[in-house]
Structures are given as structure tokens and as C-alpha cells.
Amino acid sequence: MPLVDPEFLAEVKRSPAFNAEACLNCGVCSAVCPLEIELLPRKLFRYVLLGFKDRILANTETIYSCLLCKMCEANCPQEVSIAENVRALRFWINKKVFQL
Amino acid sequence: MPLPTKETIGILADNLRLRNSVLPLAQKAVTRWANGLGLPRGGETIIYTGMMYQLAPAIAAMNKTQEKIEDSWLANFVGMGRYVNKVVNISAFLARPAQTMRSYCERVLANIAALLQRAGVECGYLYEDELYSGALIYDLGVDDLFERHAWKVAKVFEKYQVKNIITVDPHTTHLLRSVYPAVLPGPAWQVRSYLEVLAERDLKPVSGLDAAVALHDSCLYARPEKIFEEPRTLLSRAGIAVREPANSGKFTLCCGGPAESLFPKKAVARAAARMEQIRQAGEKAVTMCPLCLVNLRKAAPASFSVEDIAVYLGKAYLP
Numbered sequence: 559m560p561l562v563d564p565e566f567l568a569e570v571k572r573s574p575a576f577n578a579e580a581c582l583n584c585g586v587c588s589a590v591c592p593l594e595i596e597l598l599p600r601k602l603f604r605y606v607l608l609g610f611k612d613r614i615l616a617n618t619e620t621i622y623s624c625l626l627c628k629m630c631e632a633n634c635p636q637e638v639s640i641a642e643n644v645r646a647l648r649f650w651i652n653k654k655v656f657q658l
Numbered sequence: 659m660p661l662p663t664k665e666t667i668g669i670l671a672d673n674l675r676l677r678n679s680v681l682p683l684a685q686k687a688v689t690r691w692a693n694g695l696g697l698p699r700g701g702e703t704i705i706y707t708g709m710m711y712q713l714a715p716a717i718a719a720m721n722k723t724q725e726k727i728e729d730s731w732l733a734n735f736v737g738m739g740r741y742v743n744k745v746v747n748i749s750a751f752l753a754r755p756a757q758t759m760r761s762y763c764e765r766v767l768a769n770i771a772a773l774l775q776r777a778g779v780e781c782g783y784l785y786e787d788e789l790y791s792g793a794l795i796y797d798l799g800v801d802d803l804f805e806r807h808a809w810k811v812a813k814v815f816e817k818y819q820v821k822n823i824i825t826v827d828p829h830t831t832h833l834l835r836s837v838y839p840a841v842l843p844g845p846a847w848q849v850r851s852y853l854e855v856l857a858e859r860d861l862k863p864v865s866g867l868d869a870a871v872a873l874h875d876s877c878l879y880a881r882p883e884k885i886f887e888e889p890r891t892l893l894s895r896a897g898i899a900v901r902e903p904a905n906s907g908k909f910t911l912c913c914g915g916p917a918e919s920l921f922p923k924k925a926v927a928r929a930a931a932r933m934e935q936i937r938q939a940g941e942k943a944v945t946m947c948p949l950c951l952v953n954l955r956k957a958a959p960a961s962f963s964v965e966d967i968a969v970y971l972g973k974a975y976l977p
Contacts, residue, residue, distance in 0.1 A: 592912045592928060622663050622920050625928070626797055627877040627912035648799025656664040658671055658800060 566609040578603035587630035659733040691764035700818035701782030708791040708830030711763040714948035715755035769972035777859040793829040828878035857888035866897035872940030875910035876947040896974030901940035915949030929957035
């Protein structure tokens with residue numbers, strides 16, 4: 559069972575640009591991802607919204623593999639700022655985990 | 659063992675913090691492309707390279723080294739490399755840019771400046787005062803460092819009283835036009851890609867080119883910056899038949915370049931898949947981004963030509 563950290567969303571959400579809650583989990587983003595990363599981004603965003611910090615930490619490579627090419631954004635029916643959300647996760651990892 | 663993410667980002671961030679560039683370059687290597695072009699220093703309108711084309715040969719060389727380190731025992735020493743790099747610039751030892759690639763990228767930049775001059779655009783250049791835009795550090799999410807660097811860039815523009823910025827690559831265009839305004843409240847410049855500037859001018863080709871090329875759109879140009887008609891207009895006016903790969907325009911597929919710094923093998927795999935689409939569309943490829951150029955060339959067979967669009971435009975529109 560993943561541990562739930564109720565503060566995690568607030569830690570990651572630095573600005574209104576982080577809009578993971580708009581995601582409907584339709585899966586279009588995963589279907590069009592040129593890296594064919596099934597996890598990105600809908601599951602990652604769900605992990606953040608649910609406070610599953612350990613699941614995010616277990617998927618660090620996936621988070622840094624994202625090309626930020628915005629193909630997913632061009633197809634997202636909810637206009638989720640997917641690339642910006644991924645960057646917000648990177649910023650959080652850089653600060654809290656990597657101490658950069 | 660993959661390249662250690664923390665240490666690799668750490669080295670790139672340290673370089674920007676200490677040396678103003680993710681891969682520090684000798685000053686003359688940055689400005690050599692402008693020799694003999696007579697570009698005035700500064701001015702209201704400037705050509706801003708963001709150092710991306712100058713960095714491309716170093717990035718290509720560094721990738722070769724990284725590919726050797728990735729999944730080898732050497733990956734264990736990247737952390738130690740970070741400590742050494744704080745004192746001595748290790749990238750100068752790890753990657754020696756190929757002379758042919760350096761000359762090629764200088765020719766691309768010289769062509770762009772000459773094309774702008776021929777189109778009647780008067781623009782200056784900041785020479786050794788020009789700074790890298792911070793594009794890679796922004797992508798990697800080191801936002802506090804990126805914001806501090808963006809202020810440094812803004813101060814240089816302020817010093818020269820710059821009002822109009824003509825960019826030459828998609829990463830710098832996107833950063834200056836769509837990202838800087840969000841992190842730098844106050845300064846405002848008009849930012850346009852040279853492709854936009856040239857396309858709106860009625861520039862007549864000097865010699866028509868009888869060629870057909872598969873056009874690879876840049877993700878950042880095509881999607882956030884909506885620049886995809888301009889390269890087609892310029893190539894078509896020059897008599898070049900533009901062939902469209904399976905994914906093009908707004909739905910172009912990434913070349914994999916952004917993965918190069920942390921996951922070289924993933925970058926190569928993505929480039930190979932994109933190259934397949936491009937080769938099905940035409941016998942030659944045209945790119946408009948230095949990272950696409952470097953990454954797609956790695957995936958192309960030796961007999962397959964991948965050229966920057968400025969090379970074709972130079973042949974068609976310059977005497």
C-alpha cells in the first residue's frame with residue numbers, strides 16, 4: 559500500500575500553472591507520447607493528487623525522460639499544462655531529493 | 659548503470675552558475691561566425707543566437723562521451739566529476755567538438771545574418787556580451803537558477819537598450835517569447851524567429867533550387883510558437899518541393915534531442931524512429947533546430963542528407 563502524504567500536492571503545486579487536477583485520465587497523452595511512456599503523465603498526476611510521494615520517487619527516470627515536446631498537450635481535451643506539470647515535478651525532485 | 663540524474667543535472671547547473679553556459683565554450687568559438695559580417699554591436703534590433711548553434715558541436719561531442727559512460731562502470735564516477743568540475747571545466751576534456759560541425763554551425767548563423775541583411779533588416783549582435791538563454795536548465799526544472807540567469811540575460815538587453823530580438827532556434831525563441839515574460843515581470847521585448855521575419859518580407863530567390871526535401875518541424879516552433887507555415891513558404895518560394903513526413907506541422911514528432919543530456923540511448927532510439935518517418939517522405943531532410951540536426955544526423959544513414967534550413971535558404975536567396 560502506498561503511503562499518503564496529504565501535504566504533497568501543496569509542495570509540488572508552486573503556481574496556478576500546475577493544473578493536474580484538470581486531468582480526466584482519458585489516456586490520450588499516453589497514447590500519443592513519442593517515447594511510448596505509458597505512465598506519463600496521467601498516472602503521475604494522479605499520484606500527486608492522491609499524495610503518493612513514494613510512487614513519484616519510484617518513477618524519477620520517467621519524469622526526467624519526458625521530452626517536453628508538448629505532443630500530449632496538443633491533444634489534451636482538458637488543456638492540461640502537461641509539460642509545465644512535469645517541470646514542476648522535476649523542480650520538486652531537484653530541491654527535495656537531489657538538494658540541487 | 660544509467661547516467662546518474664542528480665550528478666548530471668548538477669554538473670550542467672554548476673556550469674551555468676559558474677560559467678554562464680551548460681557547456682562552457684571559448685569566447686572566440688561563440689562569436690567567430692560573425693567575423694567579417696560587419697554586424698554593429700548592440701542596437702534596438704539584434705540577432706540573438708542564444709549560443710545554441712555554437713553549442714551544438716559540443717553537445718554532439720559530449721553525447722558521444724556520455725553514450726560510452728552510460729551503462730558502464732564509468733557512470734559511478736560522474737559524482738566525482740561534479741566535484742572536479744566545480745574547480746576545472748571538465749567538459750573541455752570530455753568532449754572535443756568536430757571542426758566540420760563547428761564550421762557548419764558557423765555557416766548556418768552567418769547565412770541567417772546575411773539573409774536578414776538581404777531582406778533589409780538592420781540588426782546588431784551582442785558579440786561576447788551575448789549570454790546563453792538557460793534553455794536546458796529550464797527544461798530540467800532547476801527553476802531558481804534559471805530565473806537568476808534570465809535576469810542576467812535581461813540586464814544585458816537593458817544595457818544595450820534592445821527592443822526587438824530576432825532569434826535563430828526554437829528553444830531560444832520559446833524561452834524568450836513565452837517563458838521569460840512569466841518569470842521577468844517588467845522587461846518587454848518583441849521576439850521573433852528569423853523564419854517569421856524573412857517569410858513576411860518579399861525576398862526573391864537569387865537562384866531557384868530544383869530539390870525535394872522532407873521537412874522535420876521543431877516541436878517548440880510548431881506547437882507553442884505556431885511557426886510551421888513560414889519555413890514552408892520560404893522553401894517553396896525558392897522552388898523547393900516540401901515533402902511532409904507522417905507527423906508534421908502541429909503534430910510533428912520529437913527527434914529525441916531533449917533526452918540527450920540524461921538518457922543518450924533513449925534519444926538515439928527516438929531519433930531512429932523519427933528518421934524512419936522522414937526517410938519515407940523524402941530523400942533529403944531539412945531541420946530548423948540545432949538539437950534536431952545533431953540528433954537526427956546520428957540516426958541517418960551516411961548517404962542520407964540532413965541539413966539545416968538556413969543552408970538551403972542561403973543557396974537560394976544569397977548571391
